[in-house]
Amino acid sequence: MAPKRIRARAVSDDPEDLARVPLQAVLLADSFTTRFRPITLERPKVLLPLVNLPMIEYTLAWLESAGVEEVFVFCCAHAKQVMSYLENSQWKSLPKFSVTTIESHNSISAGDALRLIYERNVIHGDFVLISGDTLSNMSLTRALQEHKERKKKDSNAIMTMVVQRSKPSPITQQSRLGTDGLFMAIDPTTKQLLYYEENTNHSKGTLSIDKMLLVDNTSITLHNDIQDCYIDICSLEVLSLFTDNFDYQHLRRHFVKGLLIDDIMGYKIFTHEIHSSYAARVDNYRGYDTISKDIIQRWTYPLVPDVLSLGNSATKLERQGMYRSSEIGQSRSAQIGPHTVIGTGTTIGSNTKITNSVVGKGCTIGSNAVIEGSYVWDNVIIEDECELRHAIVCDGVVMKSRSVLKPGVVLSFKVVIGQNFVVPPYSKVSLLKQPTKQDSDEELEYADNNSDTLDSATGTMDKLNGDPLLEFSEMEHHVSSELGYGGVGYIWSLCEGSHEEEWRHSVAPIPAEKLAEITQVIEDDLELVSQDSNAPASSGELKPDTQINAEDDAVYFEKEVEATFLRAVNENVEVDHVILEVNSLRLSYNMQAADCAGAIFHSMMKLALDAPHSMQNELLRNVHNTVNAWQKLLKSYLPGKDEEIEVILKFEEICLESVKELSPLFTQILHLLYDKDIITEEAIEDWESEKKDADEADRVFVKQAEIFLQWLREAPEEDDEEDGE
Secondary structure, three states: OOOOOOOOOOOOOOHHHHHHOOOEEEEEOOOOOOOOOOHHHOOOHHHOEEOOEEHHHHHHHHHHHOOOOEEEEEEOOOHHHHHHHHHOOHHHOOOOOEEEEEEOOOOOOHHHHHHHHHHHOOOOOOEEEEEOOEEEOOOOHHHHHHHHHHHHHOOOEEEEEEEEEOOOOOOOOEOOOOOEOEEEEEOOOOOEEEEEEEOOOHHHOOEEOOHHHHHHOOOOEEEOOEEEEEEEEEOHHHHHHHHHOOOOOOHHHHHHHHHHHOOOOOOEEEEEEEOOOOEEEOOOHHHHHHHHHHHHOOOOOOOOOOOOOOOOOOEEEEHHHEEEEOOOEEOOOOEEOOOOEEOOOOEEOOOOEEEOOEEOOOOEEOOOOEEEOOEEOOOOEEOOOOEEEOOEEOOOOEEOOOOEEOOOOEEOOOOEEOOOOEEOOOOEEEOOOOOOOOOOOOOOHHHHHHOHHHHHHHHHHHHOOOOOOOOHHHOOHHHHHHOOOOOEOEEEOOOOOOHHHHHHOOOOOOOHHHHHHHHHHHHHHHHHHHHOOOOOOOOOEEOOOOOOOHHHHHHHHHHHHHHHHHHHHHHOOOHHHHHHHHHHHHHHHOOOHHHHHHHHHHHHHHHHHHOOOOOHHHHHHHHHHHHHHHHHHHHOOOOOHHHHHHHHHHHHHHHHOOOHHHHHHHHHHHHHHHHOOOOOHHHHHHHHHHOOOOOHHHHHHHHHOHHHHHHHHHHHHHHHHHHHO
């Protein structure tokens, strides 16, 4: 798919003229995806709440802080809702930041949107291309400067994509945002993008690429550890290319790949990698869950609840990552756990427990309810003894007493769940009937606005526009019975072949049995690959060499284990589930049990160090608490004495390098590990023996532990004497 020659509008090359052109952005308010159905049949994705703020608020807040002066918001599906929201928002009154909406009812893809933007002649220079479901706190200064400097030297350098490192899960081949595997080839010197492939399957151990890519480029870096942030800095030529190539619909699958394979025009795309900044796009429900947690844990600062606020509802940050808005009614016996957000005007009944969840404005939560890992939007009624685990509940939903939402459930707007009814895992429930035609994920939600589905549901929606409990008796009987007594709505059936997609893209953690099943498949595949490892690679096929960057792999492995461990701590993940994740990392990086044990122990000690303490005895108490909580995980990777010795050596290393504050406590912690049967006496004695002929610098901790070691040597003799008596 080679691009045609463009008809770029004339733009002055004079630096002074360019300086007068304000920095512009094109914001696509349509998601061009069906992954958020049925919710997006009723409300545009950019207006869905993300930690109690519409997604588009985060995008506009970042653009304004990054120095963008003009934003053109393209909207098609639910255009009136988007335009009305922006018209009444704070963004219409800022002096140096203008937001203009462009409406279309005929665009069904990102390509169509950009063609219309070009026709309107509103973009006059380099611009930022972003979707309204993207969140970032990065500075644009350096990326813009790199883009402009490259363009001066090479007129074919028309686009810069923002990327960041994010190694996919070795089990599911997904990123932490739930997106599928991505493979890129980048020139390490120029940062030019040479190859881009989505949905890659790395389990086979090979990747086929055009051999000419290796011939034409002296140096190539191959990546499966890069995340596309979907933030692009574009020259005007990008819009012209879309206009002249009507088969360009998808930004990545068509436009980017089309330019990469074109050998006539020679247009080039470059990458800008961010390191300490945050950037992510809400592509699916799992990404929604991950980004929400990142916001709550302040990785996105200053885009956090207590800094960003709408209206008069101020949100305060409290201990353990709890956020509370004003005017909350909470029973004394209600328990609000860490990493939880409670919106203004919400009331919480007695003995209710809420953990790792977001609750919106004006909600009424009864007594003895349990809400765990869930997202409850605005004006929701949850009656007594209801249970919600890892679910999404939209505005106006009513859950009658003792109803239960199993993990992965999505309740769309104003649904009513009947008394005692249990909604099965991964169910999607809506007042709208499920469309009979299953659209592809490439199609825009707007296609459904004219469908029979919406027309047939109009009467239902009208009845429920006010009080959601009004006139239920007038609803069709089969609608009510589908969700229990008094229930209102339809449970959408899973399409054939979509069961796997549900658990892959859900807000619910992936079931342990599913992880175990996939891990077994990976082990079987790796065994087959190893049997064929000596076979010569065919032309254009690359086989990964695990020995090239062994040192780098060890560093990345430790970081991945630490990230997995911290996620388990913050989200109360079961130990058995964590073991499966670490096992998958072990397979991916070709590590041994000792490497896993060392990485886990390092993570445990860093967690203890990061916990509040002012004196050494408080730090030691933190270590005690951490070891007590996670000893089962550590013991899982200590099958023998050799692995135990490796943990002691790792302990020495971190005391001298990364966690020096633990150095004075080395002996006490070693004694603790012995008392907990984590490290055996034989391992400690062999460690001491190995150090006998070492330099003095390597015997620092042996000397420090001399009294403890002496006690160990004498203890068996005392036991023998007692046995003799």
